[in-house]
Amino acid sequence: MVGRRDALLTRDKGQSSVGSRIVAAVVVGVLIGCVVAFLAPNGLLTASPTPLIRHPKMVSSACESPEQVNLLKVDILSAKEKNSELKKQVKDLMEKLRLAEQGKGHAQEQFLVLGDSHKAGPFGTVKALRTNPPVIPDESVNPRLAKILGEVAIYKEIIVALANTNVKEMLQLWFTNIKKVGIPNYLVVALDDNIEEFCKSNDVPVYRRDPDQGVDAVGKSGGNHAVSGLKFRILREFLQLGYSVLLSDVDIVYLQNPFDYLYRDSDVESMSDGHNNMTAYGYNDVFDEPSMGWARYAHTMRIWVYNSGFFYIRPTIPSIELLDRVANRLSNDAKAWDQAVFNEELFFPSHPGYDGLYAAKRTMDMYLFMNSKVLFKTVRKDAKLKKLKPVIIHVNYHPNKFERMKAIVEFYANGKQDALDHFPDGSD
Structure with missing residues (x-):
């Protein structure tokens, strides 16, 4: 117990000595600060005075030299040229924006597909990129x-x-x-x-x-x-x-x-060149080969x-x-x-x-x-289909093209209901 008490006394004395030295250092620092403040009220490091900046509008026009006037004219001309260039760039950007919007969202699809890899969405929501980007015009x-x-x-x-x-x-x-x-x-x-x-x-x-x-x-x-x-x-x-x-x-x-x-x-x-939904848009055509027995039927995909x-x-x-x-x-x-x-x-x-x-x-x-096979073989014989107005009709299936073209104009443009009747379905 005695040894332990002596150790504690010794430690207390050491701590007291350290504290005294800290207090003394603080007092000395305060005294030095007071002396410096008295001798140098503006500080030991003084900055150079800030120069007076005069706005160009404050300069009298009478003091401007011809060289300065010419420089100002050059600056104005340069600014006009830059403004013209900016207008051209804006026009180009507007054209690019129009082309982007014309794609009906395809630009966003391209970004999603061609950009960073990403996770597939929920079942039934995934759409692949269908529209390739256009080339740079040359x-x-x-x-x-x-x-x-x-x-x-x-x-x-x-x-x-x-x-x-x-x-x-x-x-x-x-x-x-x-x-x-x-x-x-x-x-x-x-x-x-x-x-x-x-x-x-x-x-x-x-x-x-x-x-x-x-x-x-x-x-x-x-x-x-x-x-x-x-x-x-x-x-x-x-x-x-x-x-x-x-x-x-x-x-x-x-x-x-x-x-x-x-x-x-x-x-x-x-x-x-197809003439109905199957031939125009594709269909599953089954090929039959009886010699194959159990595997006699083979499915094929066809489109005209x-x-x-x-x-x-x-x-x-x-x-x-x-x-x-x-x-x-x-x-x-x-x-x-x-x-x-x-x-x-x-x-x-x-x-x-x-x-x-x-x-x-x-x-x-x-x-x-519409191709001419659809017109002459099907449409002209169907009362409902005859009421439809095609966008174009291509006389690709028949040799007497010019005569059939004139008859098509008579039927659709001039309303002559029997203009197509005398032509055969195919070629004579």
Whole structure:
């Protein structure tokens, strides 16, 4: 107990000594502070006085030199130039915004799919990306065409038809009905001088390509199939310039504005050669092979081909690849039919030795975008269907195109109810 008490006394004395030293240090510090405050009332470190800043408006104009005036003028001019540039940037941004809104929310879908990885939503709510983003326009590809499209196209969309003198009569009926409907954004690609002058004399927007020895030879003298094959090469420039094209043959009668009925959610949106819901939109066709016994039935998926004479194509990478593939195959095989090649490249899947085209596609409503088989075999014989007004009718199934086109105009535009009656269902 005694040892413990001595230890406690010793510790108390040590703590008392430390406390005394702290108190002494505080007292000395206070005394030094008082002395410094007395000798240097503004502080030991004095800042330099803040200079007086005069506002430019306070400077008398009489004191301004000519050099200063010139500098001010230069500054004003520079500000005006910057303002003009900002206005241009705002205009460009507004155009980009309009294009983004036109996609009906596709920009948001692209962000969700192409951005960071994310979890799948609840069952039944997951939607895959269907719309590929457009390419960046490149006006250097064809400045002359870019200028024409800038004047004629609306919302970067345009109807395009290729024509030479062989189809002059049908071409006139084609653009006459386009004008009646009130469609302003269309363009004829003239393949010879005669058609170019014909379009100009009828106030029809026309574009004549720069001379191309191989292409011009086909364009001037070629028939329907030869000219049809050219379009895939020519359309490429339109897409590179950033324009969506509604490609149209001239054996088509326009009854409404087709741009009011497009979905614009796919790379290619095409009318069908199908004549009913099954053939136009696809069906499960069962193949029967009795020799296989129990496995005699094989299910196949079938759809009738897209019509390469009327389709809407957006300026995307898959679309341009499609045009390149078709044009390449047609140039290497003179016997190939452009419509068959067009569908093979669009639909055939990837398989060993072949990489398929990854393009989104949509089939148009067959009663709005109607082929002549649907019209003459079904619609004209059905009292209810006859009351429908198609957007366009493509006389693709029949050889006497011009006569049937005139009859279609009489029936739908002029109200002559028996105008279609005397034609056979097919060709004679």
